Amino acid sequence: MSVALNCNISFIGGGNMAQALIGGLISRGFIESQIRVSAPSEKTRNILREKNIEVFSENAEAIAPADVVILAVKPQVLANVLQPLHGAFENKLIISIVAGVTVDLIRQLTGATRIVRVMPNTPALVQTGAHGMYAESSVSQEDRQLATQILAATGLGLWVERESQIDAVTAVSGSGPAYFFYLMESMIRAGKNLGLDEKVATALTLQTALGAAQMAISSDKSPSELRQNVTSPNGTTQAALEVFDRAQISQNIQTALAAAQKRSQELAQELSDKVQQFKN
Structure with missing residues (x-):
């Protein structure tokens, strides 16, 4: 955590997975004042206030001082959330834990180039998660190391070589x-x-x-x-x-995971189509 401990991290979205990451970071030595969260729900903001986390209703205010921004919102609202922030991510590393959203789509919505895509799973809530991670070759080793350290707060993080493999990660560990x-x-x-x-x-x-x-x-x-x-x-x-x-339990399990991978690909395409319609 040596690199990560020197960073300011902002979360867009304060749900269960964001709270799991926040709890893991604090347990590993992160200071609460280094973390900011924007969340539309007053109930969520109150939960985070009780943990001494600074909270905001406005996303732009939350991410302004951040070195790292973690996207932790539902896929269907991502375009609405990010489009008003286009251009606000300069010199920031984006880590997206939004299911089904490609690096290219995040780049279109934010104008950012330093993007890491993560497929987490729910055992992250008890610091035993298994996270698949992907970044394009243009993302530096320093950024990869930083993302690895942050995700390690809630479990195991493993890098995949191709973004298409995230759908396989979804089938194996995500589901x-x-x-x-x-x-x-x-x-x-x-x-x-x-x-x-x-x-x-x-x-x-x-x-x-x-x-x-x-x-x-x-x-x-x-x-x-x-x-x-x-x-x-x-x-x-x-x-x-x-x-x-x-x-034929073994064969059926393999067939089931192939179905999960296929559905992951379909959902990603459906989301991309909706975002393109939104932008037009």
């Missing part, structure tokens, strides 16, 4: 928490059907998910190897996995 929640729901329901109390089934499922993830992160073995280590020949785990294989 990914929902897949694991779906599996948890199913395991809890199965535990209840097998005679366990719901609280017991829930606690066992969640702790098992946490433990498996931690094992996979800390081990030098691949998830495939770890699965094989748990699977005794003709044992209980094998009996369950054989059912998964007969149902």
Whole structure:
């Protein structure tokens, strides 16, 4: 955080993801006076005031002294928010966590050239996020380092080489928490059907998910190897996995993520078309 700690950061938008980043930055040594937030909701501004964050209703006022501006608004309002600010981002690094909005579209709306696009996910709310990051080759290594340090406040940040890969990031990690929640729901329901109390089934499922993830992160073995280590020949785990294989669970997961990637591409195109209509 050595580079980031010397920066003033302004957020346009103060929702859950912005608040997660703010909390992560402060926990890593950031001073509240270095952070400014513009938000249209008085309720949101009050929440941030309670955290000693300076808040504004006007975006231009919030970003004026910023070295870094983080865009954290809903995609459908982005054009309305940014067009009045065109030209106000000179000498500022923009980090966008707005889903489906391309670097080129942000450049058109802001006139800026120093832009990093990020696809975060909701575990950022508990500082365990997984963020896909992209910037064009014209963005300096210093700006990339700065963006990496800022996003590290809420989890893991990984760079992709092509912007089109952000759609794959969306499919894998952006939507990914929902897949694991779906599996948890199913395991809890199965535990209840097998005679366990719901609280017991829930606690066992969640702790098992946490433990498996931690094992996979800390081990030098691949998830495939770890699965094989748990699977005794003709044992209980094998009996369950054989059912998964007969149902083609692995193939279905791959098909599902391909569908998520395709939908991400479609939404990005729909948003781009709407913005072009707005500009015209």
